[in-house]
Amino acid sequence: MSSPPEGRLDPAVLKAAGGVRAHYAAGRLAVVQPGADGRRAASELRLHAAATLRQWRWRAAQPYAPECLTLNLSNRCNLACRYCFSAHDGRNNSPVLRDPAILAAAAALVAGHCREKGLPFQLVVHGGGEPTLHWEEMEQAVAVTRAAAGAAGIGWRSYIATNGVMDEDRCRWLAANFTGIGLSCDGPPDVQDRQRAAAGGAPTSAAIERTARCLRELGCDFSIRATITPATVERQPAIVAWLHQTLGATRIRFEPVYRAGAAAIAAAADPAAESATDAAAVAESAPDAVELPNPPPWNRPNMRTDPSRLCDR
Numbered sequence: 001m002s003s004p005p006e007g008r009l010d011p012a013v014l015k016a017a018g019g020v021r022a023h024y025a026a027g028r029l030a031v032v033q034p035g036a037d038g039r040r041a042a043s044e045l046r047l048h049a050a051a052t053l054r055q056w057r058w059r060a061a062q063p064y065a066p067e068c069l070t071l072n073l074s075n076r077c078n079l080a081c082r083y084c085f086s087a088h089d090g091r092n093n094s095p096v097l098r099d100p101a102i103l104a105a106a107a108a109l110v111a112g113h114c115r116e117k118g119l120p121f122q123l124v125v126h127g128g129g130e131p132t133l134h135w136e137e138m139e140q141a142v143a144v145t146r147a148a149a150g151a152a153g154i155g156w157r158s159y160i161a162t163n164g165v166m167d168e169d170r171c172r173w174l175a176a177n178f179t180g181i182g183l184s185c186d187g188p189p190d191v192q193d194r195q196r197a198a199a200g201g202a203p204t205s206a207a208i209e210r211t212a213r214c215l216r217e218l219g220c221d222f223s224i225r226a227t228i229t230p231a232t233v234e235r236q237p238a239i240v241a242w243l244h245q246t247l248g249a250t251r252i253r254f255e256p257v258y259r260a261g262a263a264a265i266a267a268a269a270d271p272a273a274e275s276a277t278d279a280a281a282v283a284e285s286a287p288d289a290v291e292l293p294n295p296p297p298w299n300r301p302n303m304r305t306d307p308s309r310l311c312d313r
């Protein structure tokens, strides 16, 4: 871990366009609308900055003892989502972990720390790309980490984040080999096919429905992550209803799109808050209760942030 940052905690004004001001401090960006008093935002930012600094210093002082092995297998993908955060750096150019010795060493390290802490081994296979495109490496990761957990005498848990565009055989394998699956789907076909088309432009909604049906039939524990964009911000109730009724999701996570730009996100904030509240009501009234852990990403403080901008700085 790098050294904790030193210096000012005071928020810095990053830009002022059309009367909108953006203030930044240690991991937070606040957008202040024209004519609004920015003092409250500034004071909240100072508090967040101080808390972030305290946490960072505490973590930097801890010995390195990972409890989870997270693999980002590469940034290759079979989809071309309009907002993809990895596409702008050039796709298909990241290295792929192919050396079993590295994987085994990492798994043994994590297994040792999990055993000391009385935890099960946790494997997370993640994107930045679509991990199932690296099928052999993924099978290998499952086998190697299971073996490491077995050798350490601890349990094994696993989670994979996938775009869900795969055939049924692969879907069955995932269901049998991962204890948790996160499926990305932005909503009904008109939304999914517009925002998350295949790399060649083909629709993907039918494939997602097939994957969700397959997972449901196998009794698999899956959740759905939906990215909310300015185009869908007012459709959150309908999206919750569709994900629940058509895909059978009982756990849904909404995340705001990260590359819309601060102005677009701020402009969407107010209708978003109302739409999020309605979405929560839809979730609560579903017959078998839908978990919507973060219906208010749009009305919590970082609704008005643009993480892609933070990363650029």
Ligand code: SF4
Residues within 6 Å of the ligand: 077, 078, 079, 080, 081, 083, 084, 085, 086, 087, 127, 128, 129, 130, 163, 196
């Ligand atoms: S599935 Fe993920 S990695 Fe692939 S294009 Fe969409 S956002 Fe990017």
